[in-house]
Amino acid sequence: MKTILYPNIDEWKSLSNRPTISDDLLAPKVLKILKDVKTNGDAAINFYNQKFDNFNDVNFEVTAEEVELAAQFIPQKLKDAIELAYENIYAFHHIQKKKEVRISPKPGVTCWQKATAIEKVGLYIPGGSAPLFSTILMLGIPAKIAGCKEIILCTPANEFGKINPTILYAARRVGITKIYKIGGAQAIAAMAYGTLQVDKVSKIFGPGNQYVTKAKEQVQMDGTAIDMPAGPSELLIIADETCNPKFVAADLLSQAEHGADSQVILLSPLQTIVERCLKEINLQISELPRQNTAKLALSNSKAIVLENLKDCFKFSNNYAPEHLIIACKNAEMLAETVITAGSVFIGNYSCESAGDYASGTNHTLPTNGYAASYSGVSVDSFVKQITFQKISPAGLQTIGPAIETMAEAEGLTGHKNAVTIRLNTLDI
Structure with a gap:
């Protein structure tokens, strides 16, 4: 760990640089994987599972039996710790749910906003030497509180096709049933584009290495939302x-x-x-x-x-x-x-x-x-906000002239006419 003494302020920016893989090396590799999965689906996933994780099985979905069996390998002390964490995470995130509030800025004009859950979301959970089962709690709990109807989880398996049992136990505790043995950029591609086995999702969550992060950035450009650039x-x-x-x-x-x-x-x-x-x-x-x-x-x-x-x-x-x-x-x-x-x-x-x-x-x-x-991720990350408005005849008479003036100033006569025609009808 290098020690720097009293650097000038103009040095701060360079001192803030993070370690990175050259994008010239990273991007082509990730784009190749994404394109391959998008074109060849499950066959490409199987290829990359073999290449990167030495796992060869054409069926990626974890069975209910595997999930149930995993619980037997979890010590009670760890189960209790997960339960305590679950309760605290749930309590903190549950208060984030927003109530619908209606306002009437002018008589006859009512506006409100409603939070609706994203129906299909994908969670990526790193595995390997540090299986991040805690991330399942951090992502799955707010997704459930938000009301997401379908939660898909991807995580890498070892060469024997096994997933760390604690990951499966945490998924079961949260209530996630669709779990797939897929890691890395190919997992992000599977959830973004969909395959015969893996449903396409609307938004992808979860941390990962720079390959996973680059894959998330790329699929966002292709139309799949992500939680954030998290590397x-x-x-x-x-x-x-x-x-x-x-x-x-x-x-x-x-x-x-x-x-x-x-x-x-x-x-x-x-x-x-x-x-x-x-x-x-x-x-x-x-x-x-x-x-x-x-x-x-x-x-x-x-x-x-x-x-x-x-x-x-x-x-x-x-x-x-x-x-x-x-x-x-x-x-x-x-x-x-x-x-x-x-x-x-x-x-x-x-x-x-x-x-x-x-x-x-x-x-x-x-x-x-x-x-x-x-x-950071919150319940808001798993919802989309839809605005509503209801305008009565009296309300349109109140705000209509201002709308006409503004539309005319922008040269959008059609916008003005949508109000004028209604106001003329009220005059009649």
């Missing part, structure tokens, strides 16, 4: 003299172990704090089973000493982190200065892992600077 995980911590360096190091490593292309940033106005935190990282990393992954991520990461806390928060707002931990005195007051972040963790005991699993907030968040313009 490799990232964390930024602002720490002052009141931080606990052991906590800071543990949090940085918790994100670094996600993947080699993850990035963590430590900001502090005190060089001594940075040095103590880095020393703790060196002590703790040797205890991690995924230490090789964490070390690769740390090579993409930085510890930056700035002049003061104000500069730390200014840097953070420019960086727009997916996760932000404020390990400072008066952390809650300082949090008021945050204007760009996916999710904020306030104080020394608000570890980022809490948001990843069980505090209740959603962990599907914008990365790569997109927190400047995107929000």
Whole structure:
């Protein structure tokens, strides 16, 4: 983890760069997969399942028997933990449902908005060495609360055609029954374009590596909505003299172990704090089973000493982190200065892992600077808002002349006539 001391403000932009695969290399590979699946459907999926996951089976759908069997392999302690997380996530997201509100800006004019669920949504759940079953809770629960009629889940299988049982157990707890053994960009293609086995969906959710992210970006251009541009995980911590360096190091490593292309940033106005935190990282990393992954991520990461806390928060707002931990005195007051972040963790005991699993907030968040313009997943992500209006004759007489004037000013006579004809009828 490289240490940078007091960089000039004109260096901040380059210091905020994330590790990326060259788009010249990435895009052609992803586009080839998407085109192949769109053209050849299930046959192409089977080909890529073999190529990338060594899994060869023409039937991708998980059977009900496989789901039921998975529950037998889950320890009761883990079932209880999932249940606690489920309850907290449900409680936090259930309050996000909006009630229909009608207003009458003028007598005889009534307007309202109604939220209707997206009928078919697709969830992508990474598997492999870190099967993210928690993401099923984060995506499936708000989808169910929103009222989505069909939820499709894609996740990679191993060479024996098996999916991690915890993923299947979490899917069952949420109530997802359509599960497919498909990973990577081919999973995104299957849900975006549809095949004989996999139904086409209207919107795709879920994190993934840069191939998955690029695939999501591409299918969005083809007409399938996505949750957000979400790529490799990232964390930024602002720490002052009141931080606990052991906590800071543990949090940085918790994100670094996600993947080699993850990035963590430590900001502090005190060089001594940075040095103590880095020393703790060196002590703790040797205890991690995924230490090789964490070390690769740390090579993409930085510890930056700035002049003061104000500069730390200014840097953070420019960086727009997916996760932000404020390990400072008066952390809650300082949090008021945050204007760009996916999710904020306030104080020394608000570890980022809490948001990843069980505090209740959603962990599907914008990365790569997109927190400047995107929000994390919520119930709103699974609905579309339809507006309604009802205008009485008296209401049209009230607002009609203004409509005529505005339409005429834009040169849209047809728009004006739609009002004029009605008003003339009322005059008669």
